[in-house]
Amino acid sequence: MAPFLDYIQFVLAPQMITGLSLGVAVVLVALGLTIIFGLLDVINMAHGEFYAMGAYLALALGAAGVNFWLLLVLVPLIMVPIGYVVERGLIQRVFNSPDRHVTTLLLTFGLGLVVEEGLKIVFGPNTQRPPTPISGAVEVLGVLLPNYRLFLIVVGVAIVAAVALVVNKTRYGAIVRAAAYDRNMAASLGVPVSRVFALTFAFGVALAALAGVLLAPIYSVFPTMGRDFIFLAFTVVIVGGMGSIMGAVIAGLVITQIQALASLIVSPVWGDPIVFSVMVLVLVMRPQGLFGRLGHA
Amino acid sequence: MTKTASVLTGLLAGTALAVSVHAASAADPIKIGVVTPLSGTYTPIGQQVRWGLELATKEVNAAGGVMGRQIELIFEDEEANPSVAVQKAEKLFEVQKVDFLTGTVNSGSTLAVGQTAERAKKLIATTVSFADSITTDKCSPNVFRVNARAGQQSTALAAWVAKQKPKAKVFFLGPDYEMGRSTVATFKKTIEGLGATSVGEVFAPLDSKDYTQYFGQLRQARPEVLYTSVAGNDTVRLLTQMQDFGLAKNLIVVGASGTVTSQNISAIGSAANGFATGSGYSTQIDTPENKKFVEAFKAANKADPDLYGADSYGLIYFFKAAVEKAQSTDTDKLRKAMEGLEWMTPQGKKTMRGGDHQAVQPMYVVQVNDGKFNIVGQVGGDEAIGPDECTRF
Numbered sequence: 274m275a276p277f278l279d280y281i282q283f284v285l286a287p288q289m290i291t292g293l294s295l296g297v298a299v300v301l302v303a304l305g306l307t308i309i310f311g312l313l314d315v316i317n318m319a320h321g322e323f324y325a326m327g328a329y330l331a332l333a334l335g336a337a338g339v340n341f342w343l344l345l346v347l348v349p350l351i352m353v354p355i356g357y358v359v360e361r362g363l364i365q366r367v368f369n370s371p372d373r374h375v376t377t378l379l380l381t382f383g384l385g386l387v388v389e390e391g392l393k394i395v396f397g398p399n400t401q402r403p404p405t406p407i408s409g410a411v412e413v414l415g416v417l418l419p420n421y422r423l424f425l426i427v428v429g430v431a432i433v434a435a436v437a438l439v440v441n442k443t444r445y446g447a448i449v450r451a452a453a454y455d456r457n458m459a460a461s462l463g464v465p466v467s468r469v470f471a472l473t474f475a476f477g478v479a480l481a482a483l484a485g486v487l488l489a490p491i492y493s494v495f496p497t498m499g500r501d502f503i504f505l506a507f508t509v510v511i512v513g514g515m516g517s518i519m520g521a522v523i524a525g526l527v528i529t530q531i532q533a534l535a536s537l538i539v540s541p542v543w544g545d546p547i548v549f550s551v552m553v554l555v556l557v558m559r560p561q562g563l564f565g566r567l568g569h570a
Numbered sequence: 571m572t573k574t575a576s577v578l579t580g581l582l583a584g585t586a587l588a589v590s591v592h593a594a595s596a597a598d599p600i601k602i603g604v605v606t607p608l609s610g611t612y613t614p615i616g617q618q619v620r621w622g623l624e625l626a627t628k629e630v631n632a633a634g635g636v637m638g639r640q641i642e643l644i645f646e647d648e649e650a651n652p653s654v655a656v657q658k659a660e661k662l663f664e665v666q667k668v669d670f671l672t673g674t675v676n677s678g679s680t681l682a683v684g685q686t687a688e689r690a691k692k693l694i695a696t697t698v699s700f701a702d703s704i705t706t707d708k709c710s711p712n713v714f715r716v717n718a719r720a721g722q723q724s725t726a727l728a729a730w731v732a733k734q735k736p737k738a739k740v741f742f743l744g745p746d747y748e749m750g751r752s753t754v755a756t757f758k759k760t761i762e763g764l765g766a767t768s769v770g771e772v773f774a775p776l777d778s779k780d781y782t783q784y785f786g787q788l789r790q791a792r793p794e795v796l797y798t799s800v801a802g803n804d805t806v807r808l809l810t811q812m813q814d815f816g817l818a819k820n821l822i823v824v825g826a827s828g829t830v831t832s833q834n835i836s837a838i839g840s841a842a843n844g845f846a847t848g849s850g851y852s853t854q855i856d857t858p859e860n861k862k863f864v865e866a867f868k869a870a871n872k873a874d875p876d877l878y879g880a881d882s883y884g885l886i887y888f889f890k891a892a893v894e895k896a897q898s899t900d901t902d903k904l905r906k907a908m909e910g911l912e913w914m915t916p917q918g919k920k921t922m923r924g925g926d927h928q929a930v931q932p933m934y935v936v937q938v939n940d941g942k943f944n945i946v947g948q949v950g951g952d953e954a955i956g957p958d959e960c961t962r963f
């Protein structure tokens with residue numbers, strides 16, 4: 274019995290809890306992605322680079338003496354106008370082309386490359402890391418958990434709940450969903466559709482940057498960090514159902530748990546193949562993902 | 571008259587030319603080709619190689635050169651690419667007629683250029699490449715290595731660990747590719763030979779996001795020592811996440827020489843404290859030779875020398891000693907002079923082992939404390955060298 278308890282305490286429980294904290298991180302990154310996809314029908318390949326920009330902004334402002342708690346508000350606010358300009362200046366130009374998916378995908382992919390190289394020029398190629406804002410650790414049932422990871426889980430849940438509330442329960446959310454569902458109808462009812470789209474994009478970008486601020490102390494900051502979570506985040510968005518917040522949350526948590534537990538049995542190198550197999554299976558059995566699209570429910 | 575005069579002048583000129591050609595061969599510079607990465611990822615290493623070689627060459631030339639001849643360095647960019655290195659080496663041997671060649675960084679380049687040197691019947695030396703194979707199973711009569719190989723680093727580190735924690739329980743964590751697996755295998759063999767037991771090993775994919783997923787296995791194994799050979803940003807994540815999870819307590823963390831470097835040490839911050847690795851050089855070596863070298867290097871290049879700079883500096887003195895012993899730059903005489911040669915370097919006296927062309931040198935264990943590498947242990951050259959496994963010559 275003792276080795277079994279030992280296994281639960283030292284291996285299984287910590288594995289599931291650290292898996293959960295990774296899951297929350299993935300959901301945070303996927304959240305902006307799924308909103309931009311679900312509402313705007315734009316595949317934003319530059320999402321990872323917006324996440325990186327958030328982390329670098331936090332690093333630079335933090336070094337200039339700005340408090341971490343202020344950064345959580347300030348960095349997303351700075352990114353809103355940037356996202357707005359990107360949508361109006363770049364994405365709007367190709368938005369109405371017949372192959373919107375291909376053109377927006379190529380456009381944002383190129384944008385991502387430019388941002389990544391820009392970060393390399395401005396901040397240098399070496400890894401940097403802001404200090405962890407909350408230090409220390411607590412023991413929960415014999416499992417040691419850093420306070421900052423606990424904080425991240427709590428804040429992550431709060432952010433997801435707040436975003437879901439805004440999109441599904443508020444008047445603004447209703448306007449956005451209406452514009453996404455039928456833009457002509459919404460426009461004829463007086464909704465300023467193109468501004469709504471630009472603001473929605475900016476909102477998604479701000480969420481990516483917020484994830485960057487929150488995750489930088491754990492995963493460190495470097496120019497190519499944008500690629501880090503992007504495949505996992507895309508997988509989560511596809512499995513969860515493109516554009517579904519609920520789907521992204523459930524898919525994010527389930528997939529990271531599968532990965533965490535699988536790495537106990539097989540070599541961790543198999544983590545990514547397992548995740549992508551899940552994605553392929555879902556695409557074969559249920560191409561629209563586990564949950565429907567936002568605004569189309 | 572004019573005709574006779576011109577014939578006479580011609581004759582005179584001819585004699586003068588003959589005399590000058592004869593005189594030139596003694597005063598002609600000795601040419602050393604340097605094939606080293608001057609562009610690409612390995613540029614910082616190539617930079618150190620260049621600085622070290624240039625500094626020593628300047629000193630030797632100012633003191634009268636080698637047997638009265640000045641040394642001339644001819645640089646070529648190898649781009650850390652073995653096929654480019656071979657082309658550049660061929661050019662240096664055939665067109666520039668260099669007497670000796672050095673500078674290769676990538677172990678693959680060193681092995682490939684070694685074959686080129688065999689065909690050209692010239693000698694080369696590496697001052698950087700770590701791969702054990704260069705002086706073991708893939709050794710060449712035309713290749714010398716003046717720097718310490720991976721096995722020497724590993725032996726020094728293992729000896730230090732065994733002293734800190736006799737019969738330690740050791741856990742291994744390496745990146746899942748050739749370098750990671752071979753470094754772990756080497757260290758495991760060495761430390762088990764000193765009485766330690768292995769309690770587990772994990773190979774993580776390169777660029778792993780979260781090392782916490784391996785912490786469960788690490789905890790369950792209850793090791794006293796962790797050996798890792800991850801590098802770059804992976805080290806940043808591994809060590810800081812271990813610190814966050816309180817895993818670093820009561821655990822000696824050691825690793826490969828590329829695990830914590832000047833490039834990632836500031837991002838790791840205090841989580842790097844206590845990390846130890848084996849190395850062939852440290853600026854802190856407390857000898858008059860090293861102090862003089864560090865000072866001259868800083869004055870010339872406005873930067874600290876590292877391992878590569880120091881070993882490249884030492885190479886010029888190795889070459890000088892060998893040529894003076896052989897009284898020639900002829901390949902066979904030079905090879906004979908180099909085998910068993912003892913010479914002074916910033917690290918102290920080195921000996922070139924005749925059987926496998928591997929330099930024997932004292933090894934150091936350096937430990938990180940607040941962003942600096944401090945020497946915490948030293949292992950004698952004979953202890954760290956290991957057996958001669960070269961069978962080709």
